Amino acid sequence: MGMNKMLEKTRVFQCSKCHGFIEVEADIEQYNYIPVPTKCTASAENCPGRLFNPLPTDSESGMNKCIDYQEIKIQEQPNKLNIGSIPRSITVLLQNDLVDNAKSGDHVTIIGIVIRRWKYLISGERPDIALCISANSVFVHNNQEEFFGTTPEMKTFFNNHWQGHANDPMKARDIIVSSICPQVYGLYIVKLSVLLILIGGVAKHDDSGLKVRGEAHLLLVGDPGTGKSQFLNYAAKISPRSVLTTGIGSxxxxxxxxxxxDGGEWMLEAGALVLADRGICCIDEFSSIRESEKTAVHEAMEQQSVSGAKAGMIINLNARCSVLAATNPKGKYDTEQSITVNVALASPLLSVPSQASANSNNNSKKDNKFTFNQLQQYISWVKNQFHPVSTPESERILTKYYQLQRKTDNRNAARTTIRLLESLIRISQAHARLMARDKVTSQDAIITVMLMESSLLSATPSFNSLNTGPESGSHKNLKNPLHTNFPENPDLAYKIIEKKILEMLDIDETFNR
Incomplete structure (x- = not known):
């Protein structure tokens, strides 16, 4: 994106013979070049003048005219292209009130006139001609419903889905969860985590200027061949704003x-996190990013912006996106060691689930799953329709769990900061949205605690209830909570989990009844 500047639209020349004024317009097809007149046209008489002096821009005559001018470059959406296609780009010229309407990372609809541009002709040199668009209108898409609106029929379908499962809401939720990345078998908790990242929490803005992000981040850690890249590709495909990249190539x-x-002037080129603004940025092979480059994304992930000073330009761009990253463990994943040791990655900004595994079963029926289009519209519907607020019951569970983590002797000091509590709130809000609710209930808080315990590779017995296979009572399954399959009776499995988590937090089971 080029910088906003003042462009000299017309320049006034004065004839040295008759002292008349000649107004010459900038030629947009020659990069706004203003040629010097070759003959005098200031008076009706045939003036023989051949020498013309330009008036200064700030002349008291006020005849020189300047306008706001900006050049931006638009590119095709990579997630809308076929595999192997390279996104094409074209320059767009903005003038007057169209300047600064769009920022890097915005999805826009441009209406304008296609023109050709070339440098002024020089003897003996071949002219280079390029196409560009002279814009008449710029429309910025900031709402997901503007990409694919949720139809009234689809909203009725979603409402009927929840009304039909009023007595077994967890079963209704698992139907939606099982629709995520259907080509991957099982991995119940991973699919639930990815879906919550796609939905996200509720951002907070108060009058004092305090901003708390609603976007959550997720790092998948697992051995090669466990389907991590499949989840990244699916998330990038289903999100209307997405960028898929690799750590080694970024x-x-x-x-x-x-x-x-570019052409003697400095321009800004947005990176993956800026282009994914209001969407999701999927980064594969996250551990391949050099250490000096990892710090560059910390601000974008926590503050949701990219700032700095480059080439004399003060930069402040939005990067309000969720980061879904994947990496392999450093060697064989050792469940006795912390996640920091296994991946050689120390960052308090990431919520990290444990290693994924392909050795799991899926009990969900294929005919009950949402189609890709239904799931895409459902995510858009809950993000725009529901803005859940916390309840005393959910606050008590999350606060007790946070305090418990702070008291643990072997806690990870980088994770058990106030950011852990903020992460708990975001995940609970995302789960409330997933359940199509305007309030964060104790059920959302219980599921949040379960997911956080999974990310910590906890061996608490609460996860045993999710295992319906013959080895459900084995120590192996307890050490690998992500091996859990979709429970045959989700609501009964939740009741067991709720009881054990409340016991772990020392909370009376009847506190919210």
């Missing part, structure tokens, strides 16, 4: 922003 400029020189 520098700090490729993830954030770069300043490049």
């Amino acid at each position: 520098t700090s400029a490729g993830l954030t922003v770069a300043a490049v020189r």
Whole structure:
């Protein structure tokens, strides 16, 4: 995106013979070049003048005219292209009130006139001609419903889905969860986690200027061949705003922003996190990013912005996106060691679930799953329709769990900061949205605690209830909570989990009844 500047639209020349004024307009097809007149046209008489002096821009005559001017470059959406296609781009010229309407990462609809541009002709040199668009209208899409609106028929279908499962809401939820990445077998908790990341929590903005992000981040850690990249590809495909990249192919400029020189002027090129604004950025092979480049994404992940100073330009761009990353463990995953040791990654900004496994079963019926289009519209519907608020019951559970983590002797000091509590709130809000609710109930808080315990590779007995296979009571399954399959009776399994988690938190089971 080019910088906003003042463009000299017309320049006034004065004839040295008759002292008349000649107004010459900038030629947009020659990069706004203003040619010097070759003959005098200031008076009706045939003036023989051949020498013309330009008036200064700030002349008291006020005849020179300047306008706001900006050049931006638009690119095809990568997630809408076929595999193997390279996104094409074209320059768009903005003038007057259209300047600064769009920012890096915005999805826009441009209406304008296609024109050709070339440099002024020089003897002996071949002219380079390029196409561009002179814009008449710029429409910015900031709402997900503007990409694919949720039809009234689909909203009725969603409401009927929940009304039909009023007595077994967890079963209704698992039907939606099982629709995530159907080509991957099982991995119940991983699919639930990815779906919650796609939905996200509720951002908070108060009058004092305090901003708390609603986007959550997720890191999948697992051995090769366990389906991590499949989840990233599916998330990038289902999200209307998404960027899929790899750590080995991304520098700090490729993830954030770069300043490049184009035609003698500096321009900003948005990186993956900026292009994914209001969407999701999927980063595969996250551990391949060099250590000096990992720090470049910390601000984008926590503050939801990219700032800095490059080439004399003060940069402040939005990067309000969720980060879904995947990485392999450093060697064989050792469940006795912390996640920091296993992946050689120390970052308090990431919520990290444990390693994924392909050795799981899926009990959900295929004919009950949402189609890709239904799931896409459902995510858009709950994100725009529901803005859940916390309840005393949910606050008590999350607070007790946070306090318990702070008291643990072997706790990870990088994870058990106030950011852990903020993560708990975001995940509970996302689950409330998934359940199509405007309030965060104790049920949402219980599921949040279960997911956080899974990410910590906890061996608490609460996860045994999710295992319906013959080895459900084995120590192996307890050490690998992500091996759990979809429970045959989700609501009964939840009751068992709720009882054990409340016992772990030392909360009376009847506190919210």
